[in-house]
Amino acid sequence: MSIIMAFIIGGSICVIGQLFMDLTKPGITSGHILVGYITAGAFLSAVGLYQPLIDLGGAGATIPLSGFGHTLAQGAIQGVESEGILGAFSGGVAATAGGITAAIVFGYFAAVLFNPKK
Amino acid sequence: MTAVKKKGSQTLMMADPPYIASWASIVGPKESEGPWVKDFDLIMEDYLWEEASWEKTETKMLRETIKLALSNQNLQPQDAELLLAGDLLNQIISSSFAAREINIPFLGLYGACSTMAESMVLGSLLIDGGYFERVVASASSHHYTAERQFRFPSEQGVQKVPSSQWTATAAGAVVLQKSGTGPRITSVTIGKVVDMGQNDGANMGGAMAPAAADTIKTHFQDTGKVSDYYDLIVTGDLGAVGMTLLGELFIQEGVMPTPNFSDCGVLLYDGLQGVDSGGSGCGCSACMLAGPLLRKMQNGEINRLLFVATGALMSPISTYQGESIPGIAHAVAIENI
Amino acid sequence: MGPKSEELLKNAQQEEYHHLVNRVKPKPPILQNCIWAFIVGGLICVIGQIIMNYLLNIGLNKVDAGSLTSIIMIFLGALLTGLGLYDDLGQKAGAGSIVPITGFANAIVASAIEFKREGYIFGVGARIFSIAGPTLVFGFVASVLIGLIRLIMIS
Missing domain, CATH: 3.40.47.40 (Stage V sporulation protein AD)
Incomplete structure (x- = not known):
């Protein structure tokens, strides 16, 4: 059941991005989409609208980049509650540190191992 | 003067x-x-x-x-x-x-x-x-x-x-x-930079078509030639979208070079190669001219060619700064005489 | 004709040409793109869900399982990019392969591989975030702003 919900919610979140790319002005690139999702996810999470989506869709809501934004927002909120102002600065990054570090390190090693094809 | x-x-x-x-x-x-x-x-x-x-x-x-x-x-x-x-x-x-x-x-x-x-x-x-x-x-x-x-x-x-x-x-x-044999360049028309306010980086043909229309129209005005003088008028890399737009502009401007009109970007690939609107880049018109087109002139299949290479003069920086895409086109008349 | 009316004429011509371009320009196949985005995006999330379920089953807590799932998905995105498969997927799937965290990994890894020929420091190191960097900038700014707002609310 969790797998079906992940498919439906994850697919739907991606379709919203596709509609942005196809219907809004030309020049909406992947960079814009990524920025839009992480920011939208963070603010939706802050007002309490993203958690219900995760309860419903599981990985369908956490794997899209808006889920990354959610983790950043919740990290900052929890950071503030436990450590005050320092937590506002460290909480979000701490909560997402694993993913960001993984991306950098895998990116580096991919560059060592692979060449652009063709 | x-x-x-x-x-x-x-x-x-x-x-x-x-x-x-x-x-x-x-x-x-x-x-x-x-x-x-x-x-x-x-x-x-x-x-x-x-x-x-x-x-x-x-x-x-x-x-x-x-x-x-x-x-x-x-x-x-x-x-x-x-x-x-x-x-x-x-x-x-x-x-x-x-x-x-x-x-x-x-x-x-x-x-x-x-x-x-x-x-x-x-x-x-x-x-x-x-x-x-x-x-x-x-x-x-x-x-x-x-x-x-x-x-x-x-x-x-x-x-x-x-x-x-x-x-x-x-x-x-x-x-x-200066001497030799082969097709000869009889006249050239130097184009103006034309910018119709297009800023879609994924539609370069649309940005360049007005420049091509301007240069081709000017070439005919300047030389007084009729529009079917050339066996082929070939633009550089407008692609299918740009070529359609150029056709519309020809109608507006009263130039009618069809059907002896094509585009290197449309010609270079066949439709199944996943190139969407067609080819582009300096090499697109360069290889089409210094290959199939001049070969056809050599064989006498084409005797009068107007080669109109088109360029989009933006840079990544101008694009990020929100500038529109200026186009340019120069015409080279090549004839077997 | 004064400079003002010349400008008006130019604007009108540009406007007219803009309409012509919009009429001629082929539209993207929106329905087909959306179906692809839905299926590919959905399937990527399903892979994430399977990994997550497995990690929860072997006894990880929810937070750790979530983090580890992200890391594994980033690894998969990086691997497919390195093998030269992710760009082909992206051509079909559009947002379906951009929006999931594998798309974020793709943006980072594609930049890293692309600029390898300019060296490891100013090529890979400097350019690795050429596309994904803005994502982190806006993500971090949003995160800190949310934290500060929260701080004001609770104090």
Whole structure:
């Protein structure tokens, strides 16, 4: 059941991005989409609208980049509650540190191992 | 007061039309899958051609094309007196680095994808002016050097839209001479920069079509020729979308060159190669001219050709700053006379 | 004709040409793109869900399982990019392969591989975030702003 919900919610979140790319002005690139999702996810999470989506869709809501934004927002909120102002600065990054570090390190090693094809 | 060899506002007439005595083209793997494979001099099997980077490959393509064009008349690079070349990369490194090894006087040009026409315009003027006997005019582009400079890394998952074009991996060179045999350049029309406020980087044909329309219309006004004078009017790299737009502009402007009108970007690939609107890049018009089109002129299938290479003169910086995309087009009239 | 009316005429011509371009320009196949985005995006999330379920089953807590799932998905995105498969997927799937965290990994890894030829420091190191960097900038700014707003609310 969790797998079906992940498919439906994850697919739907991606379709919203596709509609942005196809219907809004030309020049909406992947960079814009990524920025839009992480920011939208963070603010939706802050007002309490993203958690219900995760309860419903599981990985369908956490794997899209808006889920990354959610983790950043919740990290900052929890950071503030436990450590005050320092937590506002460290909480979000701490909560997402694993993913960001993984991306950098895998990116580096991919560059060592692979060449652009063709 | 009008200069002796100038006709109308922008067209320069050759008193002693220079010959296109020989030519050559080198294309990449994708271009070789199109309809013209037998008309190119050399096909690269991959995008690196035994070089360490795509930029080095593009330099090699341009250098070898220039050498091939000369060797098609059994000439060496030092037999040419001047090299005119351009490409799409920052500081036109492909051309400068190719010239470093050709070792003859060199003028580097930038006209984006109109460069092949720009180099032929200048080359023919320098010869007709009596300054040189033999000039090489050339241009190149490489799909992956252009993509990484203007768009995205090659491995990034990007969805192309139907109006986008595929930058050709190709180089073309022509040897222009005061004497010899071959098709001759009878007149050239130097285009103006035309900007109709287009800013869609995925629709370059739409940005360049007004410039092509302006240059072609001016060419006919200046020379007083009827619009079916040429067997073929061929634009550089408008692609299917740009070519349709140019057709509409022709109707508006009262020029009617159809059906003897086509576009190198539409011709270079066949419809099934996933290039959306068609080919683009300096090499697109350069290899189509210095390959299939001049071959057809040599065979007498085409006797009068108006070659109108088109360029989009934006940079990644101007795009980020929200500038629209200015277009340019130069026309070169090539005739068997 | 004064400079003002010339400008008006030019604007009108540009406007007219803009309409012509919009009429001629082929539209993207929106329905087909959306179906692809839905299926590919959905399937990527399903892979994430399977990994997550497995990690929860072997006894990880929810937070750790979530983090580890992200890391594994980033690894998969990086691997497919390195093997030269992710760009082909992206051509079909559009937002379906951009929006999931594998798309974020693709943006980073594609840049890293692309600029390798300019060296490891100013090529890979400097350019690795050429596309994904803005995502982190806006993500971090949003995160800190949310934290500060929260701080004001609770104090």
